[in-house]
Amino acid sequence: MRLSRAVNLADVREAARRRLPRAVFDTIDGGAEDELTLHRNEAAFRDLLVTPRPFTDVTTRSTRTEVLGQPVAVPVLLAPTGGARVAHRHAELAVAAAAAARDTVYVQSTVTSYDLESVAEAAGGRAWYQLYLPEQRAQTPAMVERVAAAGYRALVLTVDTAVFGGRERDRRNGTVLPIRLRPGLALQGASRPAWAVDFLRGAVRLPGPWSAAGGLSVRATQEQILASPSPVTWADLARVRALWDGPLVVKGVLGPEQCGRLVDEGVDAVVVSNHGGRQLDGVPATVEALPAVVEAVAGRAEVYLDGGVRRGTDVLKALALGARAVLVGRPYLFGLAAGGQAGVERVLDLLHAELDRAMALTGCATVADVDERLLTRAGRPSGG
Ligand SMILES: Cc1cc2nc3c(=O)[nH]c(=O)nc-3n(C[C@H](O)[C@H](O)[C@H](O)COP(=O)(O)O)c2cc1C
Numbered sequence: 480m481r482l483s484r485a486v487n488l489a490d491v492r493e494a495a496r497r498r499l500p501r502a503v504f505d506t507i508d509g510g511a512e513d514e515l516t517l518h519r520n521e522a523a524f525r526d527l528l529v530t531p532r533p534f535t536d537v538t539t540r541s542t543r544t545e546v547l548g549q550p551v552a553v554p555v556l557l558a559p560t561g562g563a564r565v566a567h568r569h570a571e572l573a574v575a576a577a578a579a580a581r582d583t584v585y586v587q588s589t590v591t592s593y594d595l596e597s598v599a600e601a602a603g604g605r606a607w608y609q610l611y612l613p614e615q616r617a618q619t620p621a622m623v624e625r626v627a628a629a630g631y632r633a634l635v636l637t638v639d640t641a642v643f644g645g646r647e648r649d650r651r652n653g654t655v656l657p658i659r660l661r662p663g664l665a666l667q668g669a670s671r672p673a674w675a676v677d678f679l680r681g682a683v684r685l686p687g688p689w690s691a692a693g694g695l696s697v698r699a700t701q702e703q704i705l706a707s708p709s710p711v712t713w714a715d716l717a718r719v720r721a722l723w724d725g726p727l728v729v730k731g732v733l734g735p736e737q738c739g740r741l742v743d744e745g746v747d748a749v750v751v752s753n754h755g756g757r758q759l760d761g762v763p764a765t766v767e768a769l770p771a772v773v774e775a776v777a778g779r780a781e782v783y784l785d786g787g788v789r790r791g792t793d794v795l796k797a798l799a800l801g802a803r804a805v806l807v808g809r810p811y812l813f814g815l816a817a818g819g820q821a822g823v824e825r826v827l828d829l830l831h832a833e834l835d836r837a838m839a840l841t842g843c844a845t846v847a848d849v850d851e852r853l854l855t856r857a858g859r860p861s862g863g
Contacts, residue, residue: 482818482825487833488789488810491826495566495813498674500667502652503565507812510756511644516764517756520787523764526857527796532842542834544846546804547633547726547747547781549605552582553831554804554846555794557811557823558755558785559609559635559730561590561705565658566816568677573815575602577823581831586635586806590657590701599629607633609730611640611704612715618700621690623722634723635750639731641710644758656705674816713744720745728783731758733768735775748781748803755786755808766797773801791833795841798849 480493496504510517542553557578564570570592571585578585585602587595589611599606608631612619626634649656653663660668660678668675688694695703720727729741730750741749751765751772762768765786773782784797785806797805807826814822843849 482814482822485817485825485829487829488813488826491810491817491822491829492813494817494822498671499566499816500664500671500674502649502654502664502667503658503674503816505648505652506562506646506654506656506658507560507566507809507816509646509648510760511646511758512760514756514760516753516760516762519764520753520756520766521789522787523766524787524790524793524796527766528855528857529792529795529837529841530853530855531840532853535842535844537839537842537844540835540838540844542831542838542846544804546584546783547728549584549632550582551584551605551804553827553834554798554802555788555827555830555834556584556783556804556806557586558806558808559586559588559637560808560812561588561701562592562657563588563812563815564592565678566812567819567822568680569819570815571598572601573820574811574823575599575606577811577820577827578605579603580820581824581827583827584632587631589704594697595625595629595631599631604630604632606631607635607728609635609637610719611637612709612711612719613695613700614703614707614709615695616715616718618689618694619718620722621688621692621694622700623719625689627723627725631725633726633728633747634719635728635730636711636716636719637730637754638711638716639733639752639754639758640708643705643708644754644760646757657702713740716741716744716746730785732772733762733765735771738772738775742776742779746780748783749776750806751782751784751786751802752806753786766793766800769797769800769802788830791830791835792837794830794834795837795843795849796854798846799851799853801851 485491586607608626726747728748732749781803784802814826
């Protein structure tokens with residue numbers, strides 16, 4: 480399967496699978512332990528059925544919306560994914576440029592191969608920054624200061640990685656993060672020459688310390704975070720809130736319990752996320768968890784969802800249940816692997832076209848028209 484012939488996201492995944500060494504494909508594609516949650520994320524979308532709605536004039540339609548006051552062409556944002564350079568040498572720069580070209584938001588991970596400033600510039604003002612807190616918390620102010628100076632519009636604090644999930648495909652493959660060309664991978668790379676050439680080319684511009692005052696280098700911080708992530712506490716959240724003037728997003732919420740407090744602490748948006756099934760296996764699918772979070776937040780913050788979004792109808796379903804936007808992770812990494820920036824753009828284009836079509840067929844001229852009445856659950860009679 481070539482990218483140019485891909486008609487949906489499953490085809491893009493297949494194109495990536497053919498280009499990447501097995502261990503690299505697995506590290507992107509895989510989930511934690513039995514991958515129950517990984518599969519459930521997608522299955523739960525399939526269990527929700529959409530009701531067509533004729534007799535509505537949908538000749539003129541728009542998928543445009545706003546996230547944290549920022550206009551986007553489509554309610555599909557690009558989730559933070561660490562280590563994108565294993566997919567393509569232009570990595571974060573290509574993803575950021577695709578977000579700019581398609582007028583959406585790229586959430587840049589703390590674990591990156593390019594410096595923050597270049598990525599922010601490539602995104603043309605559309606980048607948000609995902610923060611993993613360093614073990615040495617004293618370093619946080621310098622990180623946050625630099626993120627602000629680089630022009631990132633929002634800070635996304637990921638809270639579901641007290642430790643990293645049990646990624647058994649990685650263990651079986653002997654994959655250690657960050658991925659480097661160790662002998663096992665070099666051997667697999669021999670049968671994936673296009674990938675191997677790309678992986679070995681290109682400079683990585685990771686600058687030295689976070690601030691002119693010195694301290695740990697960006698690379699050292701990343702390696703420390705990958706080696707030993709640390710739990711985020713309420714006190715950490717309060718400190719980050721005090722350090723960051725712009726919109727603050729918390730990523731990794733799956734239940735309603737903490738939502739009231741999150742909003743009270745000054746959080747502007749939450750991402751209903753189980754890290755794409757890569758952390759605790761056996762937790763609910765995000766689309767199952769979404770309605771209770773929307774109810775608990777009660778309009779006091781924006782709610783987004785990620786995990787298992789593979790179709791425009793999935794986007795429609797998440798919006799119908801109260802999400803303002805969704806994020807995708809693996810799909811655009813596969814696009815990146817298969818075709819660099821153009822591949823990421825293709826993924827966004829496919830989702831955009833599918834969402835537009837689904838909106839037309841459900842009588843929605845704008846995303847504001849998408850509501851819960853569009854949905855029924857498989858096996859149950861329509862709610863109307
Ligand atoms: C390879 C990979 C790396 C990821 N790295 C990060 C990260 O650095 N920070 C983060 O908050 N989430 C990370 N995630 C999780 C994504 O942000 C997102 O929650 C998830 O991919 C959504 O599920 P989906 O892949 O089914 O779209 C990563 C996911 C993948 C697949």
